[in-house]
Amino acid sequence: MLSLLILMIGLLIPQTPAQTPAQASAPAAKAEAPKEDPAVTALALKIYGQIRGGKVDEALMTDAMNKELGPAVLAQYKPIFDQLGDPVKLTLESAEKTADGTRWVYLAVFAAAQLHVDIFVTTSGKVGGYRLAP
Numbered sequence: 001m002l003s004l005l006i007l008m009i010g011l012l013i014p015q016t017p018a019q020t021p022a023q024a025s026a027p028a029a030k031a032e033a034p035k036e037d038p039a040v041t042a043l044a045l046k047i048y049g050q051i052r053g054g055k056v057d058e059a060l061m062t063d064a065m066n067k068e069l070g071p072a073v074l075a076q077y078k079p080i081f082d083q084l085g086d087p088v089k090l091t092l093e094s095a096e097k098t099a100d101g102t103r104w105v106y107l108a109v110f111a112a113a114q115l116h117v118d119i120f121v122t123t124s125g126k127v128g129g130y131r132l133a134p
Contacts, residue, residue, distance in 0.1 A: 047130055048117065065127055084110045084112070087110055087117075090106050090108050091106060093105045093107050103119075104118070104120075105118050114134075118133060
Protein backbone atom coordinates (compact mmCIF):
# COMPACT_ATOMS: atom_id res chain seq x y z
CA MET A 1 0.00 0.00 0.00
CA LEU A 2 2.83 2.42 0.79
CA SER A 3 4.16 2.16 -2.77
CA LEU A 4 0.77 3.27 -4.03
CA LEU A 5 0.90 6.21 -1.65
CA ILE A 6 4.31 7.19 -3.00
CA LEU A 7 2.82 7.23 -6.51
CA MET A 8 0.22 9.65 -5.24
CA ILE A 9 2.91 12.11 -4.23
CA GLY A 10 3.71 12.90 -7.85
CA LEU A 11 0.05 13.40 -8.63
CA LEU A 12 -0.63 15.80 -5.81
CA ILE A 13 2.42 18.01 -6.07
CA PRO A 14 4.90 17.88 -8.86
CA GLN A 15 8.10 19.07 -7.14
CA THR A 16 9.48 22.37 -8.28
CA PRO A 17 13.22 22.92 -8.24
CA ALA A 18 12.85 24.81 -4.93
CA GLN A 19 11.28 21.70 -3.40
CA THR A 20 13.79 19.06 -4.45
CA PRO A 21 15.03 16.85 -1.63
CA ALA A 22 18.68 17.54 -2.48
CA GLN A 23 18.25 21.23 -1.76
CA ALA A 24 16.19 20.61 1.35
CA SER A 25 18.89 18.36 2.83
CA ALA A 26 21.61 21.01 3.00
CA PRO A 27 22.86 21.27 6.58
CA ALA A 28 21.73 24.37 8.42
CA ALA A 29 23.88 26.07 11.00
CA LYS A 30 21.97 26.10 14.29
CA ALA A 31 18.52 26.02 12.73
CA GLU A 32 15.87 27.56 14.92
CA ALA A 33 12.80 25.54 15.76
CA PRO A 34 10.04 26.53 13.35
CA LYS A 35 7.19 28.53 14.82
CA GLU A 36 3.89 26.75 14.40
CA ASP A 37 0.93 28.63 12.95
CA PRO A 38 -2.22 27.02 14.40
CA ALA A 39 -4.23 28.14 11.35
CA VAL A 40 -1.87 26.31 8.97
CA THR A 41 -1.84 23.21 11.17
CA ALA A 42 -5.65 23.22 11.15
CA LEU A 43 -5.61 23.72 7.37
CA ALA A 44 -3.25 20.76 6.87
CA LEU A 45 -5.59 18.56 8.92
CA LYS A 46 -8.67 19.94 7.17
CA ILE A 47 -7.29 19.23 3.69
CA TYR A 48 -6.27 15.72 4.79
CA GLY A 49 -9.77 15.08 6.13
CA GLN A 50 -11.35 16.40 2.94
CA ILE A 51 -9.10 14.23 0.78
CA ARG A 52 -10.14 11.28 2.93
CA GLY A 53 -13.76 12.27 2.46
CA GLY A 54 -13.38 12.46 -1.32
CA LYS A 55 -14.16 16.17 -1.80
CA VAL A 56 -11.81 19.10 -1.25
CA ASP A 57 -13.17 22.62 -0.84
CA GLU A 58 -12.10 24.30 -4.07
CA ALA A 59 -12.06 27.73 -2.41
CA LEU A 60 -9.09 26.61 -0.28
CA MET A 61 -6.94 25.59 -3.26
CA THR A 62 -5.19 27.22 -6.19
CA ASP A 63 -6.57 26.42 -9.64
CA ALA A 64 -3.65 24.06 -10.30
CA MET A 65 -4.29 22.13 -7.08
CA ASN A 66 -8.00 21.89 -7.83
CA LYS A 67 -7.08 20.20 -11.11
CA GLU A 68 -4.65 17.82 -9.34
CA LEU A 69 -7.20 16.87 -6.69
CA GLY A 70 -10.14 16.12 -8.96
CA PRO A 71 -12.81 13.59 -8.00
CA ALA A 72 -11.21 10.73 -9.97
CA VAL A 73 -7.86 11.15 -8.20
CA LEU A 74 -9.51 11.41 -4.79
CA ALA A 75 -11.59 8.29 -5.43
CA GLN A 76 -8.50 6.36 -6.52
CA TYR A 77 -6.62 7.07 -3.28
CA LYS A 78 -9.51 7.06 -0.80
CA PRO A 79 -8.84 3.43 0.29
CA ILE A 80 -5.28 4.36 1.27
CA PHE A 81 -6.43 7.33 3.30
CA ASP A 82 -9.14 5.21 4.90
CA GLN A 83 -6.54 2.62 5.88
CA LEU A 84 -4.29 5.30 7.36
CA GLY A 85 -7.12 6.88 9.30
CA ASP A 86 -6.70 10.20 11.05
CA PRO A 87 -3.29 11.21 12.34
CA VAL A 88 -2.77 10.55 16.04
CA LYS A 89 -0.20 13.36 16.23
CA LEU A 90 0.93 16.16 13.92
CA THR A 91 4.24 17.90 14.65
CA LEU A 92 5.69 20.82 12.70
CA GLU A 93 9.22 20.01 11.51
CA SER A 94 10.02 22.98 9.28
CA ALA A 95 8.68 26.13 7.68
CA GLU A 96 10.32 27.83 4.71
CA LYS A 97 9.18 31.18 3.36
CA THR A 98 9.59 32.02 -0.30
CA ALA A 99 8.44 34.92 -2.43
CA ASP A 100 5.36 32.88 -3.42
CA GLY A 101 4.33 31.62 0.02
CA THR A 102 5.40 29.28 2.81
CA ARG A 103 6.15 25.57 2.71
CA TRP A 104 5.26 23.78 5.96
CA VAL A 105 6.43 20.23 6.69
CA TYR A 106 4.82 18.18 9.44
CA LEU A 107 5.44 14.69 10.76
CA ALA A 108 2.10 12.92 10.90
CA VAL A 109 1.93 9.88 13.15
CA PHE A 110 -0.79 7.38 12.26
CA ALA A 111 -1.66 4.15 14.08
CA ALA A 112 0.31 2.09 11.53
CA ALA A 113 2.66 4.59 9.85
CA GLN A 114 4.50 7.89 9.97
CA LEU A 115 4.40 10.20 6.98
CA HIS A 116 5.47 13.74 6.26
CA VAL A 117 2.74 16.17 5.28
CA ASP A 118 4.11 18.90 3.05
CA ILE A 119 1.74 21.82 2.51
CA PHE A 120 2.50 24.96 0.52
CA VAL A 121 0.37 28.00 1.32
CA THR A 122 0.61 30.83 -1.19
CA THR A 123 0.90 34.48 -0.19
CA SER A 124 -2.80 34.79 -1.10
CA GLY A 125 -3.65 32.11 1.48
CA LYS A 126 -4.50 29.33 -0.99
CA VAL A 127 -3.10 25.80 -0.83
CA GLY A 128 -0.73 25.54 -3.77
CA GLY A 129 0.73 22.17 -2.85
CA TYR A 130 -0.06 19.19 -0.63
CA ARG A 131 1.71 15.87 -0.50
CA LEU A 132 2.39 12.92 1.75
CA ALA A 133 5.83 11.35 1.77
CA PRO A 134 7.65 8.79 3.89
